[in-house]
Amino acid sequence: MESKTLKPILAVYVAAFILFLYGPFIVLGILSFQQGPEGGPQFPIIEWSTYWYKHLFGLTPPSRIAPLPVGEALLRSLTLAFMTMVTATVLGVMAAQAFRRRFRGAGIVFYLIVLGMMVPGVLTGLGTSLLANNVVGIERHWWTTAFVTHVVYTFPFAFLVMLAILNRFDGSVEEAAWSLGVSPARTFRKVTFPLIFPGVLSAMLFAFTLSFDEFPRTLFASGRDQTLPLAIYGTFSVEIHPNIFAFGVMTTLFSFALLTVYGILMGLSVRRAKKIAMQEDIS
């Protein structure tokens, strides 16, 4: 049987593949512990140190290497990601809820929404900037023009996640509530929402991380004040130093922290759902 020999070969291949995915990151992580401020962004490591991490937080004596301009940009990016997360999730839940019933034009609306994640950011950014400059006549800001393009991008993700959740969802529970005379709004709050909560959480995670990391859409649409990815991109054109590697390690840790919080909340909500199901079985 050929697959007997194929399987071990592919297992080794997958190991190499994962190394290919993570290799650059491991190297970046190692080099972030380069000695400073003389040590450059390459091997060999002159001496292991945490200099560049201290440099990042402004804890080192001033040197010729300017600190990364991340302070205010970080605050802006967090605010923008939060605004995007709330808007995209609300729009996504509403649209997916509407898709539970058949209606005319469902196909067109579906493609219109999904288009938002398919159109390259450089195009939405350019178009939105043109509209703002020449038709509406407003200045571009991260909390206006950049914000709307971020929602265009993340709303489809939230919508698709919610659609997947609602497809598996038993509508008879809601109908029972309606037939007992509970108002639609109250039914949504008391019955539907707790059941779809894991989906909402996933939609929020998608929207937040995608917006926080979004670069091409923001490049044209954010105007004067930079978000975090723009500040990072700005440092690419000049000589790079290991401080940007240290920063990369920090943002990765932040992403993992976010994933952990998501995992914990997800676990809690699944356990709560199980508990409720058990109580119902008993009674």
Add this chain to the structure above:
Amino acid sequence: MSTGSPSTQRNTFTGWLLAPGVFWMILFLVAPIMMIVYVSFWTQTTFAINSTLTLDSWKNFFSSEAYVGALWTTLRLWLIVLALTFIIGYPAALFVGLLVKSKTVSTILLVLCVIPFWTSFLIRVLAWRPMLGKEGAINIILQKLGLIDSPIEVLLFSELSVIIGMTQIYVVFMVGPIAFMLGRIDRNIIEAARDLGAGFGRIFWKIIFPLSLPGVVVGAIFVSVMVLGEFATSGALSGRKVNLLGNIIVTQVGSLKWAMASVVGVILTILLGIVVAGFLRIVDLKNEL
């Protein structure tokens, strides 16, 4: 809330649920793209544009070697990266989606592949610099192994580095959909074919590959859309030597040449439309998913 039958009431309810999202997409996605098409026919003066219609920017694009060259570079890099993500990604997807018996191991491997997606895109691009540079990790390792005498310089700030970087960043979008489709294949079909004496090669080409094709198409659409609209990877890893259509848009906007940026934007949109429509003709996704 008193008039109308329950069904029209529920129809208006559906309408209200959809309206905000639909309006958002029309105002901030469809209208901006229309605007790009419109502005591509505007008149460009030194620092401004006005709405007098002209074909000047279009003529400029097609008469400039640099711009038309960017179109060819974009097409070439797209085809190379698409082929590489498929060739590198398919065996990995085959292992994760089909050959691994344990569901847990398969999930863990898939999560391992997806985790980099949650980290910063720009940091992932930047991480290739210390890898590929003249004094980078790859050159050092190759020299230590005695495989080369002097460092390979073409690794960084070349078209090759852009291809390597893009392949690593986008290969996940190929692996995911293919592994998903492979995971849905009914194992009994493969068992039946094996019992009837078919070898692995025959089983692969007659059963496995055709059934995974919708995953390949979805993956190819993801990769194509992202690579065609790229400019950050090519900017950061080629030292501005490789100019894609996206890079032209960025430099044109940087020098306030909005009309030319729009022309390039329209060309990019048309290109994307052709590519996506082409892929959708191979497989009818609505029937498959």
